[in-house]
Amino acid sequence: MRVVMVGTGYVGLVSGVCFSDFGHDVVCVDKDEKKIEMLDAGGIPIFEPGLDVLVSKNVKSKRLSFTSDLSEAMKNADAVFIGVGTPSRRGDGYADLSYVYAATEEIAQNIAASDAPFTVVVTKSTVPVGTGDEVEAIIAKHVDPSRFAVVSNPEFLREGSAITDFKRPDRVVVGTENEKARAVMRAIYRPLFINETPILFTTRRTSELIKYAGNAFLATKITFINEMADLCEAVGANVQEVARGIGLDKRIGSKFLHAGPGYGGSCFPKDTLALTRTANEHNSPVTIVQAVIDANNQRKSNMADKIMRTITAHHGGGDVSGKTIAILGLAFKPNTDDMRDAPSLTIIPRLIEAGAKIRAYDPESMKEAKPLLPDIEYLDNAYTCLEGADAVVIITEWDEFRALNMTRVKALLSAPILVDLRNIYRPETMKAHGFTYSNIGRPV
Numbered sequence: 001m002r003v004v005m006v007g008t009g010y011v012g013l014v015s016g017v018c019f020s021d022f023g024h025d026v027v028c029v030d031k032d033e034k035k036i037e038m039l040d041a042g043g044i045p046i047f048e049p050g051l052d053v054l055v056s057k058n059v060k061s062k063r064l065s066f067t068s069d070l071s072e073a074m075k076n077a078d079a080v081f082i083g084v085g086t087p088s089r090r091g092d093g094y095a096d097l098s099y100v101y102a103a104t105e106e107i108a109q110n111i112a113a114s115d116a117p118f119t120v121v122v123t124k125s126t127v128p129v130g131t132g133d134e135v136e137a138i139i140a141k142h143v144d145p146s147r148f149a150v151v152s153n154p155e156f157l158r159e160g161s162a163i164t165d166f167k168r169p170d171r172v173v174v175g176t177e178n179e180k181a182r183a184v185m186r187a188i189y190r191p192l193f194i195n196e197t198p199i200l201f202t203t204r205r206t207s208e209l210i211k212y213a214g215n216a217f218l219a220t221k222i223t224f225i226n227e228m229a230d231l232c233e234a235v236g237a238n239v240q241e242v243a244r245g246i247g248l249d250k251r252i253g254s255k256f257l258h259a260g261p262g263y264g265g266s267c268f269p270k271d272t273l274a275l276t277r278t279a280n281e282h283n284s285p286v287t288i289v290q291a292v293i294d295a296n297n298q299r300k301s302n303m304a305d306k307i308m309r310t311i312t313a314h315h316g317g318g319d320v321s322g323k324t325i326a327i328l329g330l331a332f333k334p335n336t337d338d339m340r341d342a343p344s345l346t347i348i349p350r351l352i353e354a355g356a357k358i359r360a361y362d363p364e365s366m367k368e369a370k371p372l373l374p375d376i377e378y379l380d381n382a383y384t385c386l387e388g389a390d391a392v393v394i395i396t397e398w399d400e401f402r403a404l405n406m407t408r409v410k411a412l413l414s415a416p417i418l419v420d421l422r423n424i425y426r427p428e429t430m431k432a433h434g435f436t437y438s439n440i441g442r443p444v
């Protein structure tokens with residue numbers, strides 16, 4: 001199959017590269033010429049483990065190339081995927097579809113100018129229900145409906161494990177009732193059939209909604225266990241055991257029940273918000289999702305209070321004014337440099353507001369973090385970050401923070417206080433090391 005991927009952001013680049021690794025001929029297109037130059041030179045504009053190896057392998061075998069010339073890329077294409085961004089629109093939280101529609105317009109003009117008998121246009125970007133209809137209407141202004149079909153094919157990959165998620169998905173969802181388009185999509189995903197990956201064919205609107213419903217459900221699961229964690233703290237129970245106890249019920253399932261400082265990232269915050277907007281527009285409010293959004297926002301802020309409470313309790317009173325707090329981990333989760341809606345972006349400004357000085361270290365996200373959190377000191381490793389600090393807070397559970405030498409940590413800190421917002425240490429161990437230790441939903 002000849003596949004074109006428009007947009008070399010996170011979803012577009014990972015999907016394009018993985019399709020080429022399936023054996024298809026893939027051209028990735030982006031308007032940003034600097035990005036294309038970088039990719040051509042072997043650079044990778046995002047941090048995703050394993051992506052660099054796949055890019056160079058498939059470029060060498062000539063199955064993968066990059067260009068900013070869409071019309072050249074579209075010659076003889078069987079399918080054109082739209083993988084551009086759909087950020088939250090400033091002010092109202094609706095998904096901003098201007099990039100999707102601009103790409104559609106260009107694709108339409110190229111189909112019209114070509115003699116391709118049939119082109120499948122696929123929206124891979126997360127788009128609100130009904131966007132496919134709009135995309136179809138735009139193309140139909142230029143092209144006869146018999147010459148194209150618009151398909152929804154949402155992506156479920158997680159940053160940090162995107163390649164595995166793409167190649168070993170739980171399912172593939174394809175939204176179209178056009179038989180010719182279904183055949184093209186089946187051919188594109190054929191390599192997954194050997195793993196017996198279920199492929200769900202459905203209508204376009206249903207497919208668009210599946211993506212939002214999936215993300216909203218996962219965000220709900222996380223928020224539910226986060227609230228259980230607070231309750232555990234109040235009643236002296238252990239949230240990890242609660243999660244295991246309920247997760248073993250197959251109807252609930254054990255995944256996404258890890259309590260923490262609140263979800264962040266490029267999808268959950270944006271997609272839950274966009275879903276509430278769509279639901280309100282159709283007079284069918286999703287009150288649970290709205291409650292999840294509110295609880296999650298509040299939670300991030302509550303984490304700052306938890307840190308301050310732990311520090312003042314250690315000292316038997318006072319506040320954090322003039323205290324130095326070392327932060328380990330800034331990205332919204334490990335194995336990414338992504339700072340979008342990271343809990344650190346709420347927690348740190350609140351600590352600064354309360355008069356604390358912040359030193360921070362993150363293995364990958366410091367470059368992204370600097371413009372967002374300008375008033376903090378950035379250090380180049382975990383231990384130097386702790387030097388002279390009055391407390392340390394783990395916000396992101398990077399592997400390299402999981403086995404810190406606690407004797408060394410204690411010696412570097414001016415007070416032995418550790419706030420572990422990801423539960424990566426055990427309360428008993430920390431107690432044995434003589435720390436004032438606070439965590440999420442486990443008795444200390």
Ligand code: UDX
Nearest residue numbers: 155156157158159256257258260263264265267332333
């Ligand atoms: C998510 C979805 O998982 C993916 O299917 C979709 O395509 C995009 O959005 P991603 O945002 O990359 O992927 O990360 P994910 O691993 O799902 O984590 C999202 C957030 O939830 C992170 O902030 C993470 O720390 C938090 N989380 C996740 C928890 O707090 N607890 C959990 O048990 C799981």
